[in-house]
Amino acid sequence: MSEACFTARATLRTQVRDLINELPLNRNESGQYNHDDITVFIKGVERHFKGLYNPLHPGQGLSQLLAQGPNTLTKLKSTNMFDAASVLKQSAKEAAALAKQTGVDETPQITTRADAQDEADRRNYPIQAAIGAKEGAAEAITNKVGSDITDSVLRNADGNDNKSVDEYTLYEVLQAAIQGAIRPTMTEILSQKVAVINHKFDFRKTIATNMEILRAKVNRVTSYGITHDETEITLTLLANINYATHHDWGRELRPAMQEIRKRYKYNHTHNATSLADILSELAAADAIRTLSDAPEPSNESANAVNDTVSLFQDLMQAQSDYEESAFAVHSDSDSSTNTRQRSSRSKSRDRGNNGRGRSKSRDKAKGINTDCPGCKEFKRRKRHPNIDNAKCFWKKKYKGFRPAWICQEMEI
Numbered sequence: 001m002s003e004a005c006f007t008a009r010a011t012l013r014t015q016v017r018d019l020i021n022e023l024p025l026n027r028n029e030s031g032q033y034n035h036d037d038i039t040v041f042i043k044g045v046e047r048h049f050k051g052l053y054n055p056l057h058p059g060q061g062l063s064q065l066l067a068q069g070p071n072t073l074t075k076l077k078s079t080n081m082f083d084a085a086s087v088l089k090q091s092a093k094e095a096a097a098l099a100k101q102t103g104v105d106e107t108p109q110i111t112t113r114a115d116a117q118d119e120a121d122r123r124n125y126p127i128q129a130a131i132g133a134k135e136g137a138a139e140a141i142t143n144k145v146g147s148d149i150t151d152s153v154l155r156n157a158d159g160n161d162n163k164s165v166d167e168y169t170l171y172e173v174l175q176a177a178i179q180g181a182i183r184p185t186m187t188e189i190l191s192q193k194v195a196v197i198n199h200k201f202d203f204r205k206t207i208a209t210n211m212e213i214l215r216a217k218v219n220r221v222t223s224y225g226i227t228h229d230e231t232e233i234t235l236t237l238l239a240n241i242n243y244a245t246h247h248d249w250g251r252e253l254r255p256a257m258q259e260i261r262k263r264y265k266y267n268h269t270h271n272a273t274s275l276a277d278i279l280s281e282l283a284a285a286d287a288i289r290t291l292s293d294a295p296e297p298s299n300e301s302a303n304a305v306n307d308t309v310s311l312f313q314d315l316m317q318a319q320s321d322y323e324e325s326a327f328a329v330h331s332d333s334d335s336s337t338n339t340r341q342r343s344s345r346s347k348s349r350d351r352g353n354n355g356r357g358r359s360k361s362r363d364k365a366k367g368i369n370t371d372c373p374g375c376k377e378f379k380r381r382k383r384h385p386n387i388d389n390a391k392c393f394w395k396k397k398y399k400g401f402r403p404a405w406i407c408q409e410m411e412i
Helices: 004-021 035-051 084-102 113-145 147-154 170-179 186-197 207-222 230-245 248-263 272-287 304-332 338-351 360-365 373-377 404-410
Strands: none
Touching: 004 035, 004 113, 035 113, 035 170, 084 113, 113 147, 113 170, 147 170, 186 207, 186 230, 207 230, 207 272, 230 248, 230 272, 248 272
């Protein structure tokens, strides 16, 4: 058996374990972590795996080990290895097949045992290195997130024994880590989606840098299963550029924006190709722009989405104020039907008092709300300055919702 079967596997296992252990993963006092932190952690794992040496896939490293589904690396088993005998046999077989095609006797490329052993070492190295990297990653991820998270993947169903390295994939381990995170609420996810749409460029930086920041926010939302495609990214980009062209510090972008408008209509469905073309057009204008002239991002560049969200919040606040006023009126009113009877007798006495009504000063002294006709009629004390008198619960012509106890008091 080749020596590479031992050295490569052990070396990569230690190397990968140390690399992943150095990656930060923020956790609270209870040892829990949130979705955003584990997403950043996984990005770091992917970066390290792509940088590892792998002659089977030059330029890609061992990143295929993290992929979902079968591929060259995920299909490798710890028992896959070559020795001198297997290499000599394969070389002879290849020579025979070539001779059959050409009709000429072919000499095998490898004929000596020493050469066969060297070839076996060369083939065994990437295989066992991938297995070692897989073991090291599983161990390091478990150290980071906790064995209670990864046991469902790395241990047997009864939990009494660990699975073999061939019985799990790193994709399954990472998915278990994501499932073990503190999940955000739907409101938080929606807020992040709105933040992406409402993203404001900092024109003190290049457009390319601003696009990187925007894509980072998009990736964060995408990790929640929310789609944010190139069409929406392009819309945010063009909205920010359009804002810049209305200011002197963005005048260099005006010709580029005019060219983009000629090339793409307002209702054009953008894709990766059109976005790349727009960025190329803007890059030329961005190169001659004086970045220091641009001011710090302000609320002026907020788009209509921000206004819509603010309007929605105002409506919700108004509804809350209205309910608080109604509750205050209810808490200050008498809890029995005798209140209504006393109010009726009071009206009778007022009518019999030589036709003279109570003055406003006397009403205010007793705390009656004289600002609202509805409250004044039913002798309500609490005022509601944030609620229009036309929407008062005590106004008979009001057609909206009324609490049941007010309907009983009003006998409607």
